[in-house]
Amino acid sequence: LAQDCRMSEAIIKELIKKSLEAKNQAYCPYSKFRVGAAVLTSTDKTFQGCNVENACYNLGLCAERTAMVKAVSEGCSTFKAIAIASDMKEEFISPCGACRQFMREFGTKWDVYMTKPDGKYIKMTVEELLPRSFGPEDLTEEKMTK
Amino acid sequence: LAQDCRMSEAIIKELIKKSLEAKNQAYCPYSKFRVGAAVLTSTDKTFQGCNVENACYNLGLCAERTAMVKAVSEGCSTFKAIAIASDMKEEFISPCGACRQFMREFGTKWDVYMTKPDGKYIKMTVEELLPRSFGPEDLTEEKMTK
Amino acid sequence: LAQDCRMSEAIIKELIKKSLEAKNQAYCPYSKFRVGAAVLTSTDKTFQGCNVENACYNLGLCAERTAMVKAVSEGCSTFKAIAIASDMKEEFISPCGACRQFMREFGTKWDVYMTKPDGKYIKMTVEELLPRSFGPEDLTEEKMTK
């Protein structure tokens, strides 16, 4: 049944909790803007990430990508969902374009939970966040030379 | 009138032609995937860009961002439209997530022309390509601490 | 004694072994160039990373940075050494400039082991790999406005 594919509210809550927790490790001396993320794999493992900034601003890394490379480096590259958390009380934190493209590398049909510190959230799929995107399947030799 | 704000077909064609032309300068020994871009400023200047790759793949730069930093470095940071061109005959080339975020820095309401080598195109706004995005106005101290 | 600060050969070997192992998780469908890294923290924990590429080449991440953001996201940001491994039999794999800057964020006086698959290595400090660099301490308000 379709419902079976959906994540239960308990699981969503747990994932969001872990994204909030991940925020505590943020290394962000430049922006002072802490972000946390927690990604849930198809094998039901969770990986937590935070933003890691750099004195050369453009060399930092977002929390979402940190969580995802952790997963990949541990052998997990199929995802069900990712939750993102910040300290902004009145805004749902949304992923940057680079993180959307990074998510999209691993599929378009999984869920992104954009949250507030109180646990409220908006859910969108990767596809909705990055419409008309390109990914691994577009770089086949056939497509590129045609 | 609203129509006055729209770009004429002649101007669109010219911009697309310049994006195709820009592709010839692509430095892409790794992907062998040439991309060109041409951005039209609010002052009706055009800046052309190509992709510039690197032996460390993740240090390369896309054509769209090349075109835009050229414009900014010449004092132009308000844009009407950008056209993107590749060699893929059967696909409309679309911008990566990082380029969408880079565009979005300079406004959400301008146009992206995704083209084929024969000049056919699809038009979408930056906002449509990067829904629920964040930008400069979201990083005010007030918003970040609330 | 100075010797006490040095890593024993056994520890170096172990770190290199872990960097070789990490390589197995590499996600590199574009370059087909697998890289692994293992970073040793001041608290003697090891974190392993691999390269994670993207269809938009410039959005990928190197193995060294993957290992380091993993460490930071787990609360470890003081490092003793990092080992890097690739499949190139006749070359010592060296870090890209972006990874050197990322390392440098967390200090200049720690060691980088550039290895071959057979375990042979060259050791250099972050400082030697990135001379005359800038880092967090250079971005104090005082220095920037003087």
Add this chain to the structure above:
Amino acid sequence: LAQDCRMSEAIIKELIKKSLEAKNQAYCPYSKFRVGAAVLTSTDKTFQGCNVENACYNLGLCAERTAMVKAVSEGCSTFKAIAIASDMKEEFISPCGACRQFMREFGTKWDVYMTKPDGKYIKMTVEELLPRSFGPEDLTEEKMTK
């Protein structure tokens, strides 16, 4: 004669002047740290760049890379020298690791002038700034599979 290859003091001064001038276009609302760069091609053309930042800090671009992609997109990818300028009165501004790698793509034996606002400078080659680097010639199939 060897001297003939060297740039005259007049040319160096001019290049530094252009890097200082380029700084005026910097888009850096986040760091407030203006940087300018001017690159001199083997055909004696000069291209000026500035830093262009982004609300997602890690998506910004440094002045040096801006200057270089401008040159490449105009058909120039062999360089004699680059000058870098900032507002720091008491420090010679030096390039980040990513920019060093970007420079290195186009050769190791050209000059980087790190300046102060008063025109004083330190000169180093790309090779000195990024020792034991890898570049395009290391990604030949032969080397990668051996």
